[in-house]
Amino acid sequence: MFRKITPLLFFIFILAGRSHAQVPFFKLFQVDKERNGIRVQKLIRDDKGFIWLGTSEGLYKFNGIEFSKITTEFVRDSSVTALFEDSHRKIWVGFRSGKIATIENNEVKLFVPAGKLPKTSIHAFLEDKDSRVWISTNGEGVFRYSNGKLDNISSKDGLSDDYTYDLALTADSAIWIGTDQGISICKMKEGKCEFKNLTTADGLPDNIVRVLLPDGNDNMWIGMQDKGICNYHQKEKTFVVPEALANWNYGQVNCLVKTENNLWIGTENDGIVDFSIGNRESVRHFVSGENVKLSKINDLLEDGEYNIWIADNNQFVRSSGEQFNFMANNESNVMVENEEHEKMEQFHFIHTLLKDHFGNLWFTPDQGLVKLSLDAGSHEQLKKFKIIPGKDLVDITALYEDRYGYLWIGTMGRGIYRMNILTGSFIKLRGDSSTEKASILSIAGNDDDLWFAGLEGIKRFRIENGETDRVSIHAIELNDIQNFGRNYVYSIFIDSRRRVWFGTDDEGLIVYDKGKFTSYTTADGLRSNVIYSVTEDPTGNIWFSTLKAGIYMFDGKTFVNYSAGEGLSDLNVYSIASDQYGNITIVNKHGIDVLDPATGLFSYYDRSVGIEEINADLNSITKDKDHTIWIGCEAGIIRIRPSAMKKIRQPQTVLNSAAIFMEQVDHLHQNRFSYDENNLTFSYNGLWFSDPEKVFYQYKLEGYNNTWISSRDRSITYPKLSPGKYTFIVRSSLNSRFSHAQEARYSFVITPPFWQLWWFKTIIALIGVAALRLYVSNRERRIKHLDQLQKEKIEFQFETLRNQVNPHFLFNSFNTLISIIEESPKVAVEYVERLSEFFRNIVMYREKDVITLKEEIELLDTYFFLQKKRYGQNLEMKMEVPEEIKNTRFVPPLTLQLLMENAVKHNSVSKETPLLVEIFLNRHGKLVIKNNTNRKITKEESSGMGLQNIISRFKLLSDRTVEIKSTDEYFEVSIPLLKEE
Amino acid sequence: MISATSNSLHGLIDLEKRTFALRILIRSFKGFNSGLQHEHFNENYLESEKFPDASFRGKIIEQDDFTQDGKYSVRAKGILSLHGVEQERIIKSEVTVLNGNIHVESKFIILVPDHDIKVPRVVHEKVASEILIEVKADFKKKTEN
Structure with a gap:
């Protein structure tokens, strides 16, 4: 049995805590490894979940892993002092120089509306209920943009001061403007601002109002230059300074972010003040953490995963916000x-x-x-x-x-x-x-x-x-x-x-x-x-x-x-x-x-x-x-x-871009591609700023492969997609379960080439039918016509033959023969045999429309033999025609002979200027007769009939034409070879 | 610690418009621990040949009525120009008005890097990156023209 005993122990010692003990987790991020001293000045989170950073060195877009620089080369001073996304997902970028840029569908544009443009730092943007955009500036009052025109509203119009820091929209559609002289509240009356100003005279603790943060139920949090924070209750029209913040000694307020129960206050040079709103108000003050020193806080942002991002003047930091805090955790003792x-x-x-x-x-x-x-x-x-x-x-x-x-x-x-x-x-x-x-x-x-x-x-x-x-x-x-x-x-x-x-x-x-x-x-x-x-x-x-x-x-x-x-x-x-x-x-x-x-x-x-x-x-x-x-x-x-952190969040799945052959396309608006634009690359993100490396992906391309493919990559390429309808779907999760995962999808069409399209096929079919009818109706007429041509051809051939047996040839042949007889009677006999063979063949072939290439070449050989005897080494012929071709292809008789004769006729054939005749097939299957040219100084009389004759004959026999190429170096005739009908 | 003083601050306050302009010649600072320091101050750090003066001009935030005798704690907001670099500053000042004359006292800090003042690495440890400025100024009433 227990019984009580006298109280014997006493408490031994008291340790008086000095600094607060609970701190969030801080993690440092480097915005651009290639540039030092980048100061992050503004933060926003866009509709898709990306974080945008306005820095002293320009604009960056952050997906949790990479910071991509957005180029704004049209501004000389790229220091960004304001960022905003309007209800149409257009990003507004305000620069220190007073310049403004907008970004829509990845397209960055300098904002140049009609009207007077600001010349001093842009401090804030705001969109009102009528989609007008308001711009606050450092010394020029505010500007209002509507219908493509920018209007300036300054102290002349009743604004309390031209130095304006922040803008806020209240439930009653009033525009609140924080200035050096309190708060100006603009209510639109007939397109003009009707101002009501709140100053120290109305109970505002401090006239320099740097931050305005509307708070759900008709209240407004106000961050000031000297007096810290107060809350304006619109119904009671009173300014209330929370008790825990009554003796404010943290200096100028630069930014505010509100979480479920807390207000994080970024100061000019004293880190962050974390104020718990509620029954028991308490204050924490963060100036350091592991590797992190917080002094000048330019901006704060809650990322949707309950983390709070801190744009310190020297560091870009993610904190665990209010979710996780640590006491006596390692460094922060x-x-x-x-x-x-x-x-x-x-x-x-x-x-x-x-x-x-x-x-x-x-x-x-x-x-x-x-x-x-x-x-x-x-x-x-x-x-x-x-x-x-x-x-x-x-x-x-x-x-x-x-x-x-x-x-x-x-x-x-x-x-x-x-x-x-x-x-x-x-x-x-x-x-x-x-x-x-x-x-x-x-x-x-x-x-x-x-x-x-x-x-x-x-x-x-x-x-x-x-x-x-x-x-x-x-x-x-x-x-x-x-x-x-x-x-x-x-x-x-x-x-x-x-x-x-x-x-x-x-x-x-x-x-x-x-x-x-x-x-x-x-x-x-x-x-x-x-x-x-x-x-x-x-x-x-x-x-x-x-x-x-x-x-x-x-x-x-x-x-x-x-x-x-x-x-x-x-x-x-x-x-x-x-x-x-x-x-x-x-x-x-x-x-x-x-x-x-x-x-x-x-x-x-x-x-x-x-x-x-x-x-x-x-x-x-x-x-x-x-x-x-x-x-x-x-x-x-x-x-x-x-x-x-009441809602368990999943990564936000975003399709970043689609690219054709690595060339980015506007995937929001373009979804039709031609048959040869069929190499598609998709890059996507499961935005999870807490730990981006933890994200798993699954994707599929419906129309190509209907099963989910698991991956940890953030891009996929589909090469050689055939024409068709496709939908690319990607989803992301923190584990291998995807049942509640968010999806991003993109449907597109790859169109077939025109020759595969129905209308093209139809037209071709119609043309075919028409052509057939035309053919049938013309056939008879054409046969008659051909008969006529045949007749003409024979007459023509005969005429040719007559020309061929020209006296020059005979005369030259006889002269050659005489010299050979003296030298070698044996060869002379052969010469005469060949000469007679030549004439016999001419007579034999003249009746025919065509002869085989073989027969023609034999004839040419004979002719060449006769000429060779006359010119000796100075005349050469090189023939490269496959045997198979010789037997199966046809030419009009005497074609080659005529061309060879022309070559000898028009060129000087001597030891200094030898003549080479080459005969070969070109890649189009035409037979080429080519000779080097050394034009005779005294031209032998020529009617030009020979070549014209060949061209005409081929025209009758083939739809392929004879091609003639003449240069200073060579003369070349390509003749089509005919196949047996 | 290095200190130097000057008696040649000039300026104007317009009580109606609540604006002010102050100007001081860099060369007018006397003191320092040695002549060499003085020389460095003018030639190396503040380059007074190139940027002979420093100025602060702007407006007074508080709406106090300075025609009434009394003590006022006010903030002066304006452009502080030093070493050719302009910085927007809000500086707290104590203003005492007596018989129409105004006495202003103020203390503030200038961060050396803010004004692009380059301190050689060798003396980096010896020279503070913060400069404490103390201002005491008396303004006499100026009659119209």
């Missing part, structure tokens, strides 16, 4: 102070933690007990307690706050303590040695009912005199406990129906309900009997985590397992917690998964938000009444705000 000197305190190996109802966070680093008062205004107070006097240390492994506001402390091997939170006094619960030396892993309770679990199994007690320090507890016998809970019990969880759940080491999940224990083990279908952590979601389902089998949901009837296949990143889950949205936070050794059971979607948080290898202790997790989740791990404490 908590600065604590003791009596003698300041010392850096690191909190390691936090076994357990608890947020009490006073708002204190209790945790147990390195065998100590620490209280962090989070409600002490802007500064957090740290107190360190020691529960065992002297140098003796103990591991504290379980914490529980009872209904009386007392803290129960379970230790490893040293039993149980109870502490008065307000006074800090302890008592140790005395009893038998097993109780005094108990090792406690979990404590839970209900009213005066108290459950302990640990290495010795389960124990149940009833509290008496709980409202005082003189508490006493009585053990309650558990009927069938001998059958359960003999092994280690890791956790106790009491659900909304007062059922008590136990996660055990080898006995599965045990529940105590209505005086009865029930266990669920592998026999009931579980895949593990080691249960670490139990929780309940808002709909009453029980969730628990296992060793090596992931997590389970139990609705009272069936168990649903979430394992690797469902997207769980690690099957060994140390602790789980549900949040107010029903999402389940799952802690493993390497990081944190968050599951949305409604969709089955997972978000993964690890190195991307600075929680790599967290080594969280088993069940070192607690939830407070603000639904914040605290996790103790090896290197410190992680604070998770479910409200800052």
Whole structure:
């Protein structure tokens, strides 16, 4: 039996926390490796999700991985001072020089409307309800753009000052303009501004109004030059400075971003002030983090994944925003102070933690007990307690706050303590040695009912005199406990129906309900009997985590397992917690998964938000009444705000570009390509700024391949697409499940070539029919005509023959013969034989229309022999005609002979100027007779009849023509060879 | 620490328009720890041959009525020109008005890199990148023409 003992321990020492302790994770990004000193000045996120950076060195577009420079060479000074996307997805870029550019469908244009153009820095853009664009400038008032015309509105028109910083549109369609002299509110009346000005006279704390941020319900956040932040309540017409920001000493406000519950304020030279709006306003101040120094904040942006991007003058930084914050995490230690000197305190190996109802966070680093008062205004107070006097240390492994506001402390091997939170006094619960030396892993309770679990199994007690320090507890016998809970019990969880759940080491999940224990083990279908952590979601389902089998949901009837296949990143889950949205936070050794059971979607948080290898202790997790989740791990404490990340996000799938043969096309407007524009490249992104490398893709090209192809590449090329209709679809996910993945699609058509088109085919068919009819009707006429031609031809041939036997030839032949007779009578005989053969052949062939090429060549050979005898070495003939051709092709008789004769006739044939006649087939199948030319000085008389004769004859026989080529070097005649009919 | 002073600040305040213009010759600064420092200041750092003066001109933000005697805390916003580089600055000043005469006191910091003032690497450690400026000025009432 336990009994109370006198309070014997006292709290040992107080450590006064100086600096705030919780910081987000910061990660540095380098915008352009090739250029130093780029200052990021403006940030926007476009409709598709890309982040645009206006920098001192021009404009960049960021997809999470690459910064692509947008060239604006038409402006000399490329320093960007304002960025905006209008409702038509047009990006407006304002430059320091006063120049303005617009970007639409990747096309960058200088903005040159009619009217006076600004000459000083552009500070802001705004689109009003009527799609007019407003432009604020540094010294020239504001400009209003509508109907292609720019109008200047300045102090002459009632604007409070010409130096204008920011623009905002309110629900009542008024334009708010922050100036050096307060706020000017323009309401349009008959196309003109009717101004109402708010100044210090109206209660505005500071006349230099640098930032205006409309806040949902008719309120306006106002960032000022000297007096920090105030909120204008439009209904009450009052300016309210939040109490926590009343003594503003962070200097000029440059920018604001609002998250679910917080306002991040970027200052001119004092980093970021994070103000929690709500019942308990508090302020955090960030000026540094690991590798990061924050001083002049030019702009802030929330990226849709709950990260906040910081454009510091020297660094471009992503922060985990309000989602994940760290305490005593590695570099960013908590600065604590003791009596003698300041010392850096690191909190390691936090076994357990608890947020009490006073708002204190209790945790147990390195065998100590620490209280962090989070409600002490802007500064957090740290107190360190020691529960065992002297140098003796103990591991504290379980914490529980009872209904009386007392803290129960379970230790490893040293039993149980109870502490008065307000006074800090302890008592140790005395009893038998097993109780005094108990090792406690979990404590839970209900009213005066108290459950302990640990290495010795389960124990149940009833509290008496709980409202005082003189508490006493009585053990309650558990009927069938001998059958359960003999092994280690890791956790106790009491659900909304007062059922008590136990996660055990080898006995599965045990529940105590209505005086009865029930266990669920592998026999009931579980895949593990080691249960670490139990929780309940808002709909009453029980969730628990296992060793090596992931997590389970139990609705009272069936168990649903979430394992690797469902997207769980690690099957060994140390602790789980549900949040107010029903999402389940799952802690493993390497990081944190968050599951949305409604969709089955997972978000993964690890190195991307600075929680790599967290080594969280088993069940070192607690939830407070603000639904914040605290996790103790090896290197410190992680604070998770479910409200800052309530929706599980998926990567935003964007089709960046389509390209034909690497040439980009405007894929928003062009979707028809011709048959030879059939090499398409698509590049796409799953925008996931938290960790872009984590994105998986699937794509398909409907019309080409209808199955999804998984990839980690961000582009794909389809070469040689045949004509047809296609739809390219790509989707992205953080795991291999794509059921809720966002898709981007692009449909296009590759048109067939004209000769494959129906209209072309039809026309060809019609022409064919017409041609046939024409042919038939003409045929008869043509036959008659041909007969006529035949007759003429014969006459013509005869005429030719007569010409051939010209006296010159005979005369020359006889002269040659005479000289040969003298030299060699034998050869002379041959010569005469050949001469007679020649004439015989002429006579023989003259009757014929055509003769074979072979016959013609033989005739030519004879003729050549006769001439060769006369000219000797000075006349050569080179013949390269395949035998097959000789036998199957035809020519009009004497064609070649005539051409050879011409060559000899028109050229001087001598030792100095030898004549070479080449006969060969060209690549068109024509027979070429080519000779080098050495024109005779005295021309032999020539009627030109020979060549003309050949041309005419071929015209009658073939539709292919005789070609004649004459140059200074050579003379060439190509004749078509005829095939047998 | 290196310090130097000058007594030749000239300027005007127009109380109606709430504008002002101030000008000072760089060469008029006296003091320094040594003659060499003075020489460096003029020739190397501020290049007073090329940029002989510094100026600050602009407007007064606060709407106080300076015709009434009293102390006012105001912000002067304008263009600060030094070493040929112009910077837009908002500078806090304490203004005391007595019998129509105005006394202005102000302290502000100029960042050396902001004005493109090049400090040789050798002396980089010795010369601060921030210059603290203290201004005390008395303005006498000027009658119309």
